[in-house]
Structures are given as structure tokens and as C-alpha cells.
Amino acid sequence: MSILMQARAMRHGARFRFSGAAVCAVALALASTVSLAQTPAPAQQQPQRPRSNAAPQVPNAAPAAAPASQTKATPGPSVAGSKDHGGADVVARVGDRDVTVAEVRQFVAALPPRDQAVLAQDPALLSRTLRMMLANQLVLKEAVTKKWDKNPAVEAQLERVREQAVVETYLRSVSQPPENYPDDAEIQKAYDANKTAFVVPRRYRLSQIFVALPAEGDKNAEAAANKKLADVQAKLKVAKPDFAALAKELSDEKQSAEQGGEIGWLQEDQIRPEIKAEVTGLASGNVSSPIKMSDGWHFIKLLETKASETRPLSEVREALVQRLRAQRAEALQRAYLAQLLERNPPVVNELGLSKVFSAADGQAATR
Numbered sequence: 001m002s003i004l005m006q007a008r009a010m011r012h013g014a015r016f017r018f019s020g021a022a023v024c025a026v027a028l029a030l031a032s033t034v035s036l037a038q039t040p041a042p043a044q045q046q047p048q049r050p051r052s053n054a055a056p057q058v059p060n061a062a063p064a065a066a067p068a069s070q071t072k073a074t075p076g077p078s079v080a081g082s083k084d085h086g087g088a089d090v091v092a093r094v095g096d097r098d099v100t101v102a103e104v105r106q107f108v109a110a111l112p113p114r115d116q117a118v119l120a121q122d123p124a125l126l127s128r129t130l131r132m133m134l135a136n137q138l139v140l141k142e143a144v145t146k147k148w149d150k151n152p153a154v155e156a157q158l159e160r161v162r163e164q165a166v167v168e169t170y171l172r173s174v175s176q177p178p179e180n181y182p183d184d185a186e187i188q189k190a191y192d193a194n195k196t197a198f199v200v201p202r203r204y205r206l207s208q209i210f211v212a213l214p215a216e217g218d219k220n221a222e223a224a225a226n227k228k229l230a231d232v233q234a235k236l237k238v239a240k241p242d243f244a245a246l247a248k249e250l251s252d253e254k255q256s257a258e259q260g261g262e263i264g265w266l267q268e269d270q271i272r273p274e275i276k277a278e279v280t281g282l283a284s285g286n287v288s289s290p291i292k293m294s295d296g297w298h299f300i301k302l303l304e305t306k307a308s309e310t311r312p313l314s315e316v317r318e319a320l321v322q323r324l325r326a327q328r329a330e331a332l333q334r335a336y337l338a339q340l341l342e343r344n345p346p347v348v349n350e351l352g353l354s355k356v357f358s359a360a361d362g363q364a365a366t367r
Contacts, residue, residue, distance in 0.1 A: 175333035182324045190320055191313045198311040202268045204279055205303040207261035210253040213296040229297055243301050
């Protein structure tokens, strides 16, 4: 399990073990051993997910319709903003050992580009990843002190990791596309051939007032909910009702209530079918009749709508370039391996190979 995966596991409250592979990964990622004594922070609880009218979102070329809240990282005591270590920014400290921004950047630079992008957008995950890096270093220090790295099985595993790292980095080096690839004509051709992937479905900007449905058997709560439902209906029937003010006052979905009931932009394939059926028949500025669902009643106001469209090349150009370069790199790597094997054709003893597992099975049966 990589450090980033461990940090993600902490975010979801999952337990984990420090595996030999994780320690090896850190040993290879950092040039020097960091002697630290900081324990990882406990997993943070995720805020309760508010009720939403959106159906489960599927990957799409369009950007996310509604912004997601992010948890802010909590800086460690007397560390954030300090500048020791010859003027370098210190981001962590335990005892007399400081970890600088430069060291963390070196670690992050060794991660795959996708993981780097995730960390850049999630400060809380970056903080947990740093804590995992420090915790793994504690394990590494103790293991080396006890000469665990001299264990023959560990030495063999380390050698396999080293060999794999050499192979992967060398293959990347010999399969890099030219700097000027792709050119404008190739980008345009790829865009034209994949326009359907850049279609954004029809979108709706919605607000809601939500009246929660109480648990079955709670007669008092049910009576209170029905009273609130009737109250909302009555207030929405007056001339030019202030929907936003009513949502702040009466809606049981607190997150949207704070925004005057506004949910934001949703693609039509993200809206729950029961609500979509009502929304598609509304004119902008109108409010639906109460829609009863398993969680309660929803009053939906259509603020505005946008027709389906194809994202222009200018919006998707950078992502398209990265995809084309990745595809060319894969093709160059396959071509390189094919030429290498053609010059050095392997000869495999299939009969001998068939004995690999049969011999192991036989040894296991005699134990």
C-alpha cells in the first residue's frame, strides 16, 4: 500500500498495517532517512452527506456541476510558517529534526502525475500523506536499527523493487514523444473524431425547500412535518413569494438552506428521475408542487437552464494533448519492447515451466 493510499485510508477511517512494501517505497522515494517521532493523526470523520437531488454521478467530460466542500488542513503546532533550516520553510518538526518544503516536494515529485494532481487539490490529504511519510520513516528507522533490512527475504524484495524502478523509469525515458507532439492539426483531428465525448448534457440550476419525513411510528414528528409542509405550501401561494428567504427559514436541508435553497447546476443525468420529471416541465422562475420521496418532500424552483452543448476545443485542448501524448508514449514503449525482443528472442522451455507450480504443490502436500 503506497503512502498516498494509506493517507486515503485514514480519511475513511480504515485501519492499516505498515507493510514491507510501504517501507521500501519510502526508502526509495527519499534520499535520506528522516529521524522523527511523530505519530499519525487519527482519521478525521467525514461530514454527514446532505440530502441531494442528484443521482450518483458518472464520469463525464463536463466539469462537475455543483462544487464540493473540502476539509481544510489543520497546521501542526508551532510549525506552520516557521523558517529555520537555513531559511527554508519547515512543514513538520519532531525533536531536533525538521522537514522542509523542499523535502516534501521531492517526495511528491516521485509520485505519479495523477496522484500529484490529487494532492495539489486536497490540502487535508497532503497533510495526512505527510504524516504517513513521517510515520513510515519511524518504522524504517527502527527496522534498520534492528538490521531488518539485512534479512535475506527483505534484501531480495528490495532488489526486485529496485529493478522494477529502473525498468519503469528507463522505459519512460525511451518512450517520450517529441516536445512538439501533437501539432495543431493532430489535436484538431482528435477533437473532431471524439466530439461525442465532449458533449455536455442539458443543465438545470435548481433551488429547493426540503421538508424531512420523520421515522415511522413517531406520530408527533409526523404531525409537525405535515404542519410544516402545509405552512410551506401556504407561503408559496402568496403573490411573488421570496423562495430564498423561505428556504433559509423552513428547509430541513441545512447546507442548501444556507444558500437560500440553491443546489447549483446539475446535469439532467444527475437529477433523480422523480424530480427530473417535474423540473423538465417547469418554466424558469417557477416552483414545482411538493414531490414526495423516501426522505421527505421537495419543493423545487427552476432558476435557469442551459441546453446541451459540445465543449469547444479551447476548453478541452490541454486534456486532449495530455491524452494524445500518453497514447503515443504507450505506442513508443510497445514498439521499443518489440524491437528489443526481436533482437534478443527469448527461448522458453514450456515443459520445464509447467513444473513450477506442480513442484510447489507437491512440496506443500508433503508438509
